[in-house]
Amino acid sequence: MNQRRHRDFVETPDGGYVTSEVGLAVLENPLLNKDTAFTREERESLALDGLIPPVVETLEEQAGRAYAQYGRQPTDLAKNVFLSALQDRNEVLFYRLLGDHLREMLPVVYDPTVAQAIKSYSREYRRPRGVYLSIDDIGGIERALRNVGLGADEVDLIVASDAEQILGIGDWGVGGGAGIAAGKLAVYTAAAGIDPGRVIPVALDVGTDNEALLNDPLYVGERHSRVRGERYDDFIDAYVTTATRMFPGAMLHWEDFGPSNARRILERYTGRIPTFNDDMQGTGAIVLAAVLGAVRVTDTPMREQRVVVFGAGTAGVGVADQLRDAMVRDGLDRQAATRRIWLIDKPGLLAEDMPDLRDFQQPYARPAQEDVRGLGLAEVVRRVSPTMLVGTSTVHGAFTEEIVKAMAEQVDRPIVFPLSNPTDRMEANPADLLRWTDGRALIAAGVPVSPITHNGVTYAVAQANNALLYPGLGLGAIVSRARRISDGMLQAAAEAVGGMVDVSSPGACLLPQVENLREISATVAVAVARQAAEEDLARVELDDPIQRVQDTMWQPKYRRIHANG
Numbered sequence: 301m302n303q304r305r306h307r308d309f310v311e312t313p314d315g316g317y318v319t320s321e322v323g324l325a326v327l328e329n330p331l332l333n334k335d336t337a338f339t340r341e342e343r344e345s346l347a348l349d350g351l352i353p354p355v356v357e358t359l360e361e362q363a364g365r366a367y368a369q370y371g372r373q374p375t376d377l378a379k380n381v382f383l384s385a386l387q388d389r390n391e392v393l394f395y396r397l398l399g400d401h402l403r404e405m406l407p408v409v410y411d412p413t414v415a416q417a418i419k420s421y422s423r424e425y426r427r428p429r430g431v432y433l434s435i436d437d438i439g440g441i442e443r444a445l446r447n448v449g450l451g452a453d454e455v456d457l458i459v460a461s462d463a464e465q466i467l468g469i470g471d472w473g474v475g476g477g478a479g480i481a482a483g484k485l486a487v488y489t490a491a492a493g494i495d496p497g498r499v500i501p502v503a504l505d506v507g508t509d510n511e512a513l514l515n516d517p518l519y520v521g522e523r524h525s526r527v528r529g530e531r532y533d534d535f536i537d538a539y540v541t542t543a544t545r546m547f548p549g550a551m552l553h554w555e556d557f558g559p560s561n562a563r564r565i566l567e568r569y570t571g572r573i574p575t576f577n578d579d580m581q582g583t584g585a586i587v588l589a590a591v592l593g594a595v596r597v598t599d600t601p602m603r604e605q606r607v608v609v610f611g612a613g614t615a616g617v618g619v620a621d622q623l624r625d626a627m628v629r630d631g632l633d634r635q636a637a638t639r640r641i642w643l644i645d646k647p648g649l650l651a652e653d654m655p656d657l658r659d660f661q662q663p664y665a666r667p668a669q670e671d672v673r674g675l676g677l678a679e680v681v682r683r684v685s686p687t688m689l690v691g692t693s694t695v696h697g698a699f700t701e702e703i704v705k706a707m708a709e710q711v712d713r714p715i716v717f718p719l720s721n722p723t724d725r726m727e728a729n730p731a732d733l734l735r736w737t738d739g740r741a742l743i744a745a746g747v748p749v750s751p752i753t754h755n756g757v758t759y760a761v762a763q764a765n766n767a768l769l770y771p772g773l774g775l776g777a778i779v780s781r782a783r784r785i786s787d788g789m790l791q792a793a794a795e796a797v798g799g800m801v802d803v804s805s806p807g808a809c810l811l812p813q814v815e816n817l818r819e820i821s822a823t824v825a826v827a828v829a830r831q832a833a834e835e836d837l838a839r840v841e842l843d844d845p846i847q848r849v850q851d852t853m854w855q856p857k858y859r860r861i862h863a864n865g
């Protein structure tokens with residue numbers, strides 16, 4: 301009978317569950333709880349009689365009530381809190397509701413409202429979710445991961461964050477790590493059907509430099525400044541070593557690390573285990589997907605693009621890397637491709653003779669003889685005539701009317717991607733971009749944007765958020781049990797998303813729409829699994845990856861539950 305153990309229940313070959321839990325313990329387990337949908341037989345066998353109101357409801361009826369309750373919440377933050385409480389109570393109902401109203405609820409569970417939820421994590425705190433690992437207790441990592449109660453082959457995915465750069469809102473300590481890891485995992489399940497019983501969100505608490513948190517009596521994390529250097533590296537290493545030893549099949553996802561750690565960590569582990577950094581690689585790949593759509597509209601090949609990236613941190617350089625590689629595939633050598641990308645950060649245009657360049661910025665630094673060191677965005681746009689302007693700076697309004705109009709004077713269809721999150725960090729408002737360019741701008745933003753009508757044409761603005769890509773990437777890696785996440789797999793994912801859109805009509809969206817997220821993720825997963833096989837990185841052979849992806853996707857449906865014995 302015992303196929304696999306899920307905490308305190310096992311799955312049976314007919315897709316039901318057997319549990320030794322009874323009574324309130326069943327109702328308090330969000331993976332088992334069906335609330336008023338327990339049948340009469342289940343109520344009897346699981347000792348639930350009298351613990352639930354008499355009615356027996358369907359999942360649909362429950363979802364209808366929950367949606368009405370959701371609608372009565374006064375603010376987006378209240379809606380987020382309501383949905384987390386629902387997830388803590390009944391995961392099937394939570395995912396059913398989320399799946400039924402994905403376009404409406406994704407911005408509440410995830411970006412942009414997740415930023416507000418993270419800021420108020422300690423104040424709103426009601427109950428824990430996932431695992432909290434502390435740099436002050438490195439020896440406790442194994443114990444904490446063991447306490448989750450999952451066996452060696454029962455974990456597919458672990459999302460971890462140290463919360464140094466949460467979205468574009470900076471350092472949010474333990475609540476940032478816990479909140480973003482849980483938010484990203486909710487998207488994994490809603491988008492790609494990653495089994496919510498086989499994942500672990502991890503907050504890596506290394507302290508925080510956010511003084512408001514340190515001085516907040518309600519703060520729930522370690523109350524000291526952020527630890528850096530050798531102790532930090534030892535902590536990350538202990539986490540990776542322990543997690544991969546205990547759960548050898550799990551993929552490790554890194555989210556919202558600061559620029560000094562994100563790339564270093566990825567480079568240390570990428571050749572050894574299945575792991576990826578979403579902000580660098582997921583973002584780079586989804587932006588590449590949108591760019592592939594945009595260059596079909598402009599009919600200018602990749603190798604002829606000139607790209608200005610404003611904000612040369614984790615995401616900005618991740619995007620630059622993917623665009624450079626796409627130019628190389630289009631015929632340029634690596635150096636020529638790199639030269640077609642201009643990176644601007646706080647000190648202005650990055651140049652070789654600048655002190656304090658980060659190692660990952662160095663390849664893009666302009667040669668000293670160009671004598672362009674430190675130029676501001678407006679001047680760079682004037683001199684370079686970029687075909688693409690990408691914003692990953694967190695600087696709201698950085699793409700001013702003057703700058704965008706200057707760009708639009710030099711190219712017919714300027715590609716402008718204000719990607720910073722949440723909404724109050726966006727480099728430009730898409731409606732303004734269309735107005736300033738008289739509808740010529742090809743736009744993608746990090747947050748969802750409603751369609752915009754300009755001069756009689758309705759423009760669907762793409763959401764270039766890594767959420768359109770990482771769930772399918774993860775699913776593809778899981779079904780193929782990939783040993784590594786390779787550049788080829790990221791490219792396959794980007795091309796799969798890019799191939800899903802028809803950009804031929806005026807105002808067409810550069811990326812598929814969020815309500816098709818399950819379809820997008822399935823398509824990405826198949827492409828990724830095929831690529832893993834192609835590169836000999838798959839640990840299982842898939843005769844029919846399309847069917848395997850469908851079969852692997854967890855569905856928010858109630859299972860029949862039997863009592864053990």
Ligand SMILES: NC(=O)C1=CN([C@@H]2O[C@H](COP(=O)(O)OP(=O)(O)OC[C@H]3O[C@@H](n4cnc5c(N)ncnc54)[C@H](O)[C@@H]3O)[C@@H](O)[C@H]2O)C=CC1
Nearest residue numbers: 467468559611612613614615645646693720721746765766
């Ligand atoms: N759409 C998407 O899928 C994603 C969007 N992002 C967004 O990108 C933004 C940056 O995120 P990360 O790269 O993780 O942060 P980061 O901290 O690694 O990078 C931000 C960079 O912007 C630079 N910057 C700040 N102020 C600037 C200014 N006035 N002028 C020029 N450069 C300036 C910083 O020095 C830093 O290098 C965030 O808002 C984040 O939400 C990040 C990942 C995915």
Ligand SMILES: CC(=O)C(=O)O
Nearest residue numbers: 467468579721765766
């Ligand atoms: C979307 C995302 O990963 C970020 O803004 O950090």
Ligand SMILES: [Mg+2]
Nearest residue numbers: 467555556579
């Ligand atoms: Mg992120």
